[in-house]
Amino acid sequence: MPLPFLTADRAFDETADDAALPFDDRDHWRRPYRPGPWRVGAAALLLLLASFVLVAAVIIAFADSVAGAAVCAGLAVAIIAGALRLLRMGTWVSAHGLRxxxxxxxxxxxxxxxxTVRTTQQPVRWMGLPRTVQGQALILVRRNEQAGGQQPLLTDRNADFMARHEAFNRAADSIEVWADEYRRTA
Known part of the structure; x- marks a missing residue:
């Protein structure tokens, strides 16, 4: 079963360097980078937990406790939904805008x-936790916005780019190219 959200930047790997936006259908929302190993590993652990909870639901159902089985099945569905949402997290681009x-x-x-969309050196949150470290961030600056209201789109210390600085640079460059291309036409 193909998982397109895991192979989002395959088109960037397979095309020539002169094609900045290698996609034919630019109205389709896409993430121009792959999710990092930390994010995929956490989602895999959540799905493993969900499988154990589903097995428990089946065992509870065979023990003639339908209400308990329903609660376990509901918990498993919530864990699966959380794992899928964890995999969808990130910055997505299309011809319509930036998400x-x-x-x-x-x-x-x-x-x-x-x-503008630009890369800056600044304190960034480490793996989404409250602790901050010095790192790079891709910042979105909106029109008519104060400087304090900017939030980073990507950082080199989040779950997608931890210890993958080249992947961060490639993702930041591709998002900047999308922004340069579509800010001119907007």
Whole structure:
């Protein structure tokens, strides 16, 4: 079964360097980088946990406790939904704009509202935790926005790019190319 969200940047790997936006259908939302091993590993562990909970639901159902089995099955479905949402997290681009998908929220910014997208050195959160370290961040600057309201789209210390600096640079460059291409037309 193909999982397109895991092979999002295969088109970038297979095309020539002169093609900045190698996709034919640019209206389709896509993440121009692969999810990192930390994110995929955490999702795999959650799916493993969900399988154990589903086995427990079957055992409880055979013990004639339908209510307990339903609770276990509901918990397994919630764990599976959380694992899938964890895999979908990240920055997505299309001809319509730029989309930042967090665990509980999704924020879409049309290209007409984007002033610039740039990479900066700044304190960034390590693996999404409150602790900050010095690192690189891809910052979205909107039109008519104060400097304090900027949030990073990507950092080199999050679950996708931890210890993968070349992947961060490639992802940041490709998102900057999308922004340059569509800010001109917006």
């Amino acid at each position: 930042r998908v967090a665990f509980l929220t999704t924020q879409t910014v049309p290209w007409a509202q984007v002033a």
